Amino acid sequence: MSDQSLIRNFSIIAHIDHGKSTLADRILEMTQTVASRDMREQLLDSMELERERGITIKSQAVRVFYEAKDGQTYQLHLIDTPGHVDFTYEVSRSLNACEGALLVVDASQGVEAQTVANTYLAVEAGLELIPCLNKIDLPGAEPERVAGEVAELIGEDPESILIISGKTGQGVREVLEQLVERVPPPGGDRSAPARALIFDSEFDQYRGVVAYIRVVDGVFRKGEPIVAMATGSEADIDDIGFFTPAMTPVQELSAGEVGYLITGIKDVTKLRVGDTLTNKRRPAEEALPGYREVKPMVFCGLFPINNDDYADFRDALEKLSLNDAALAWEPETSDALGFGFRCGFLGLLHMDIVRERLEREYDLELMATMPSVSFEVTLTNGEIVEVHNPSDMPDPARIQEIREPYIRASVLLPKEYVGVVMELCQERRGEHAGMHYLSAERVQLHYDLPLAEIVLDFFDQLKSRTRGYASLDYELLGLRPSNLAKLDVLLAGDPVDALSMVVHKDKAYEIGRNLTEKLRKKIPRQQFDVPIQAAIGSAIVARETVKAYRKDVTAKCYGGDISRKRKLLERQKEGKKRMKQVGRIEVPQEAFLAVLELGDDRPNK
Numbered sequence: 134m135s136d137q138s139l140i141r142n143f144s145i146i147a148h149i150d151h152g153k154s155t156l157a158d159r160i161l162e163m164t165q166t167v168a169s170r171d172m173r174e175q176l177l178d179s180m181e182l183e184r185e186r187g188i189t190i191k192s193q194a195v196r197v198f199y200e201a202k203d204g205q206t207y208q209l210h211l212i213d214t215p216g217h218v219d220f221t222y223e224v225s226r227s228l229n230a231c232e233g234a235l236l237v238v239d240a241s242q243g244v245e246a247q248t249v250a251n252t253y254l255a256v257e258a259g260l261e262l263i264p265c266l267n268k269i270d271l272p273g274a275e276p277e278r279v280a281g282e283v284a285e286l287i288g289e290d291p292e293s294i295l296i297i298s299g300k301t302g303q304g305v306r307e308v309l310e311q312l313v314e315r316v317p318p319p320g321g322d323r324s325a326p327a328r329a330l331i332f333d334s335e336f337d338q339y340r341g342v343v344a345y346i347r348v349v350d351g352v353f354r355k356g357e358p359i360v361a362m363a364t365g366s367e368a369d370i371d372d373i374g375f376f377t378p379a380m381t382p383v384q385e386l387s388a389g390e391v392g393y394l395i396t397g398i399k400d401v402t403k404l405r406v407g408d409t410l411t412n413k414r415r416p417a418e419e420a421l422p423g424y425r426e427v428k429p430m431v432f433c434g435l436f437p438i439n440n441d442d443y444a445d446f447r448d449a450l451e452k453l454s455l456n457d458a459a460l461a462w463e464p465e466t467s468d469a470l471g472f473g474f475r476c477g478f479l480g481l482l483h484m485d486i487v488r489e490r491l492e493r494e495y496d497l498e499l500m501a502t503m504p505s506v507s508f509e510v511t512l513t514n515g516e517i518v519e520v521h522n523p524s525d526m527p528d529p530a531r532i533q534e535i536r537e538p539y540i541r542a543s544v545l546l547p548k549e550y551v552g553v554v555m556e557l558c559q560e561r562r563g564e565h566a567g568m569h570y571l572s573a574e575r576v577q578l579h580y581d582l583p584l585a586e587i588v589l590d591f592f593d594q595l596k597s598r599t600r601g602y603a604s605l606d607y608e609l610l611g612l613r614p615s616n617l618a619k620l621d622v623l624l625a626g627d628p629v630d631a632l633s634m635v636v637h638k639d640k641a642y643e644i645g646r647n648l649t650e651k652l653r654k655k656i657p658r659q660q661f662d663v664p665i666q667a668a669i670g671s672a673i674v675a676r677e678t679v680k681a682y683r684k685d686v687t688a689k690c691y692g693g694d695i696s697r698k699r700k701l702l703e704r705q706k707e708g709k710k711r712m713k714q715v716g717r718i719e720v721p722q723e724a725f726l727a728v729l730e731l732g733d734d735r736p737n738k
């Protein structure tokens with residue numbers, strides 16, 4: 134059993150791209166955890182997609198041994214955390230498994246939105262913070278300015294901030310020294326009933342769920358029966374161990390240690406992040422604090438382009454959810470797009486990642502409808518319903534109130550862009566909630582915004598209007614009543630479900646006009662005039678017409694050249710396959726994407 138006083142558990146927290154994974158690599162190398170010939174860049178980012186995008190999605194936990202200047206060998210557990218807003222919950226769970234955190238800030242960039250958000254999470258979790266200015270080797274590094282921003286953020290002396298380079302290794306040994314000196318060893322009672330926090334989990338095809346755990350009290354031994362206190366799942370421990378980063382089995386893990394546990398449970402929702410494990414024979418009385426169900430906030434319909442892929446698509450979703458407890462999905466049928474699934478995600482990045490994994494790992498071609506949020510509706514009879522799909526919005530006459538999710542956005546930016554960002558937030562129904570100078574140059578701006586207004590292209594707009602200098606973080610505030618309505622699109626009088634959207638009433642006219650105009654350009658002429666209407670309930674807010682098509686494609690052939698005629702008809706038939714029949718009208722697939730382009734018309738300054 135390892136000496137508890139020689140254990141140190143820590144995380145590295147940073148804004149995206151500030152060099153967290155590179156620093157982790159250096160630490161593994163310096164402690165000879167990984168032989169240098171096995172060293173690859175960003176060893177901890179194991180998923181293919183993570184490597185390619187250069188972002189960390191899942192947390193990892195590695196044990197390293199470090200011989201400090203005091204002659205003692207310390208057992209360090211490095212718990213990697215994802216840096217993106219969608220995964221805040223995973224970050225806060227990982228931080229709860231630690232006593233300390235390295236706060237890494239890019240010395241050429243400075244404090245960014247996730248630096249602030251993650252620092253607050255770390256302070257909330259009571260962690261000892263060790264601030265480091267990274268990328269000091271870059272010619273553009275401005276250690277003095279950035280040290281000032283970091284000092285302001287955490288209330289520490291700028292002199293005490295470490296200056297390092299994860300790339301060259303400069304200063305990294307000092308980081309490890311500070312870690313063993315300043316971060317306290319884990320508390321916890323080894324003789325108490327066993328308790329462990331699940332701070333992450335992943336699915337292994339052969340072994341089932343691998344739970345990443347931090348043992349808080351007592352001892353977990355191979356073969357013992359365990360219970361997950363929130364979900365009630367029970368199982369025996371098949372295997373227990375730690376990461377080096379390869380899995381290394383041991384007989385037991387005791388209070389203060391970090392590692393993995395495998396039970397043969399095949400379903401990630403049974404061993405959820407944030408749950409507490411205890412021994413079934415001698416259970417703990419109280420669970421560890423902070424278990425929360427994660428709820429998907431952003432929804433979109435996904436439809437296979439080829440209808441024959443439906444069964445494969447379902448299989449792929451089933452497999453993917455084994456690894457991703459936050460992914461929700463249910464079958465959806467659209468008159469226009471056929472059979473598919475309505476999927477729920479934590480946020481936009483999560484949605485992108487899932488879609489990309491489905492297309493890449495499962496070889497599916499998918500079409501996505503416009504993302505929307507989850508609304509809560511009170512009906513006139515008092516009943517409350519949750520609506521994940523605009524086309525399920527009840528009839529306006531039955532609706533008493535619609536509530537939509539709001540977020541508190543925190544934008545960090547150079548002060549010269551404050552004006553354009555405020556304008557953007559105002560356009561998106563934002564309410565100003567405060568402003569704060571981090572230094573003479575950098576400002577933190579707070580706005581309360583409807584989530585629906587940011588799911589489409591807010592982030593892109595923010596980046597382009599500030600030339601990439603602003604960073605965004607947000608937290609959910611809850612639901613607020615809004616003056617919303619469902620906007621329907623009718624083609625020749627028939628409503629098209631896949632084109633419905635929920636909009637703010639003040640914007641309905643503008644959006645309706647834009648949308649009908651876009652559709653007019655995408656819908657081919659037919660034998661008759663096709664009216665395109667945008668409507669709220671029975672009120673038409675916008676109308677366009679696709680004029681009738683008069684030309685006969687075969688007219689030019691004079692009935693003489695039969696093979697040419699056949700070819701033309703053949704080609705027409707091909708074209709039809711990619712069309713969807715909506716009432717009497719054939720609509721090309723791309724028309725369904727017209728809604729996605731609505732954001733393009735917004736002023737782009």
Ligand SMILES: Nc1nc2c(ncn2[C@@H]2O[C@H](COP(=O)(O)OP(=O)(O)OP(=O)(O)O)[C@@H](O)[C@H]2O)c(=O)[nH]1
Nearest residue numbers: 149150151152153154155188189216268298299300
């Ligand atoms: N010059 C220089 N470049 C660095 C240093 N540390 C990291 N980088 C580079 O900065 C980029 C981002 O580094 P990562 O380690 O992937 O950043 P990260 O914080 O792990 O990013 P996420 O996983 O997305 O949160 C990579 O191109 C690194 O090579 C450094 O000390 N000096």
